[in-house]
Amino acid sequence: MPLSAIEADVVKKAPQIEGLMPAFHKRWSARSFAEREVSSDVLKQVFEAARWAASSNNEQPWRFIVGRRGDSTWEKINASLSPGNKRWARKAPVLMLGTTLARFSKNGAENRYALYDLGGAVSYLTLQAAALGLTTHQMAGFDHESMRAAFAIPPEYVLGAAIALGYQGEPAALGDEELIVRETTPRSRKPLGEFVFSAWGQPAEL
Amino acid sequence: MPLSAIEADVVKKAPQIEGLMPAFHKRWSARSFAEREVSSDVLKQVFEAARWAASSNNEQPWRFIVGRRGDSTWEKINASLSPGNKRWARKAPVLMLGTTLARFSKNGAENRYALYDLGGAVSYLTLQAAALGLTTHQMAGFDHESMRAAFAIPPEYVLGAAIALGYQGEPAALGDEELIVRETTPRSRKPLGEFVFSAWGQPAEL
Numbered sequence: 001m002p003l004s005a006i007e008a009d010v011v012k013k014a015p016q017i018e019g020l021m022p023a024f025h026k027r028w029s030a031r032s033f034a035e036r037e038v039s040s041d042v043l044k045q046v047f048e049a050a051r052w053a054a055s056s057n058n059e060q061p062w063r064f065i066v067g068r069r070g071d072s073t074w075e076k077i078n079a080s081l082s083p084g085n086k087r088w089a090r091k092a093p094v095l096m097l098g099t100t101l102a103r104f105s106k107n108g109a110e111n112r113y114a115l116y117d118l119g120g121a122v123s124y125l126t127l128q129a130a131a132l133g134l135t136t137h138q139m140a141g142f143d144h145e146s147m148r149a150a151f152a153i154p155p156e157y158v159l160g161a162a163i164a165l166g167y168q169g170e171p172a173a174l175g176d177e178e179l180i181v182r183e184t185t186p187r188s189r190k191p192l193g194e195f196v197f198s199a200w201g202q203p204a205e206l
Numbered sequence: 207m208p209l210s211a212i213e214a215d216v217v218k219k220a221p222q223i224e225g226l227m228p229a230f231h232k233r234w235s236a237r238s239f240a241e242r243e244v245s246s247d248v249l250k251q252v253f254e255a256a257r258w259a260a261s262s263n264n265e266q267p268w269r270f271i272v273g274r275r276g277d278s279t280w281e282k283i284n285a286s287l288s289p290g291n292k293r294w295a296r297k298a299p300v301l302m303l304g305t306t307l308a309r310f311s312k313n314g315a316e317n318r319y320a321l322y323d324l325g326g327a328v329s330y331l332t333l334q335a336a337a338l339g340l341t342t343h344q345m346a347g348f349d350h351e352s353m354r355a356a357f358a359i360p361p362e363y364v365l366g367a368a369i370a371l372g373y374q375g376e377p378a379a380l381g382d383e384e385l386i387v388r389e390t391t392p393r394s395r396k397p398l399g400e401f402v403f404s405a406w407g408q409p410a411e412l
Contacts, residue, residue, distance in 0.1 A: 014258045017251065017254050018251075019247065019248075019251045019338065020251055020254055020255060020334065021227070021229060021255070021333070021334060021337050023227060024254070024255050024258050024330065024334070027258070027260075029260055040412050041225065042225075043412045044398065044412050045223065045224075045225045045226055047398050047401075047402050047412070048223050048226055048230070048398070049226060049227070049230050051395050051396070051398065051401070052220045052230050052233070052395060053329060054233075054235055054329075054332065054344055056344075056346045056367075057346075058393075058394070060395060060396050060401065062401055063401050063403060064401060064402050064403065065403050065404070065405070065406070065410075066402055066403070066404065066410050066412075067404065071404075073404050073405065073410075112321075112346075113321075113325075113346055113366075113367070115318075115319075115321045115322040115325070116321040116322065116324060116325035116328075116366055116367070117325055118322060118325070119319075119321070119322035119323055119324070119325030119326040119329070120325040120326060120328060120329035121329075122322075122326060123259060123260075123325070123326035123327070123329035123330055124230065124329055124333065126260065127227070127330065127333065128226065128227060128230070131227050132225065138260055138262075140262045140263075140318075140319055151405065151406045152406050153406055154406075160319075160322055161262075161319070161322070187264075188264070189257050189258060189266060190257070190266050192250065192253050192254070192257065195253075195257075195266065195268055195269045195270060196253050196269075196270050196272055197269060197270065197271050197272070198271070198272065198273065198277075198279050199271070199279065199357065200271070200357045200358050200359055200360075204270075204271075204272050204279075206246050206249045206250050206253070206272075
C-alpha cells in the first residue's frame with residue numbers, strides 16, 4: 001500500500017527549523033494532483049508574489065504563460081512536455097511556462113540576470129503557493145523548440161521552466177510504481193557547510 | 207529633511223494584498239544599514255531558507271561566500287564592488303557573493319538552470335531575511351574578474367549577484383543626496399496583465 005497524501009506530505013516536508021517561515025517547511029514539489037480547481041484569487045495571489053520579486057535594474061524580465069486544464073493554453077504547454085513529465089502533469093489543473101527577456105528594455109543591452117531574476121520570481125510564486133496549501137512542480141523537461149513555436153515566443157525571450165500548480169493528490173493516483181516511489185521518498189539537501197563558504201571550498205563559521 | 211527609516215520603510219513596502227504572506231509586503235532592498243550586527247542564528251536561518259529551494263535534478267548548484275564587516279572575506283567582496291555600490295555597501299554588516307555550478311555534478315553536462323536556480327535560492331534567502339526584520343540588497347555591479355580572482359573561484363562556477371544584508375538604517379546616514387532620494391522613492395511594478403499571458407502578449411483572464 002503506498003502512503004496516503006497526508007503521509008507523503010509528512011515525509012516530504014522540510015524539517016521545521018526554529019525561526020524559519022512555515023512556508024519553507026511546507027513547500028515540496030508533488031507530482032500527484034487532486035481533482036480540485038484552483039481559484040482565480042489563488043492564481044492572482046501567486047502572481048502577486050512573483051510580481052514583487054527583485055530584479056536587476058527593476059527590469060522585471062519575467063513573462064508567464066498560464067493555462068487551465070481544458071483550455072488551449074494548457075493543451076499547448078502539455079503537448080511540449082517530455083513524455084516523463086506528461087505521465088503526471090496531465091492531471092495538473094494549472095500549467096504555466098516561465099520566460100524571460102534577455103535584453104534590457106531601456107537600451108537593448110544583454111541582461112545576464114534574466115534567468116536569475118526569473119528563477120527568483122518563480123521561487124516567490126512557489127512559496128506563496130505553498131503558503132496557500134498548494135503544490136508546484138517545476139519542469140526543465142520539455143521540447144524548447146516546439147514550446148517556443150506553439151506560442152510564437154520572440155527570440156529575445158529565453159525559456160525558463162514549465163510549472164505545474166494545484167493541490168496535492170493521493171500518491172496511488174499516479175498509477176505508476178516509479179512515480180509513487182518518488183512521491184513518497186524523503187528529500188535531501190547538502191549541509192550548510194557544503195555551500196556557505198568564507199573562502200572557496202572552506203565552510204564559513206557562521 | 208529626509209524621511210526617517212520608519213517613514214522610508216512605509217514608502218518602500220509593497221502594498222498589502224489579501225492572502226499574500228506578510229514577508230512579501232515587508233521585503234525591499236535598502237541601501238542604508240544600521241550599526242547593528244547580524245547574529246549567527248539569523249545567518250543560519252537565511253541560508254536554511256536557501257538550502258530548501260528547488261533545483262533542476264536537485265543539483266543545488268548554489269555556493270555562497272559570506273563575510274562579516276571587519277573580516278578579510280568582507281573586505282575582498284567589498285573591494286570588487288562598483289564605485290556606485292561601494293558608496294553605501296561599505297556599511298553593510300554582511301556581504302555575500304552568490305555563485306553557481308554551471309555543470310551537473312553527476313555527468314558534467316551543461317546545466318542551463320544554474321543561474322535560474324541560484325536566483326531561486328537567493329529569493330528564499332531574501333524573503334526569510336525580510337521575515338526576520340532584515341533587509342537585503344542584491345548587486346549586479348561588481349568587477350567579475352577581480353571577484354573571481356580574489357576567491358580563486360573555479361571556471362565551472364558562474365558568478366551571480368553580490369548581496370548586502372543587515373538591518374535598515376536611517377536614509378540620512380547615506381550622506382549622499384542621490385542615494386537618499388532613491389532610498390525614499392516608492393517602488394513600482396508592472397501590472398499582472400503585462401506579464402501573465404494566455405497567449406503571447408495577451409493578458410490572461412485569471
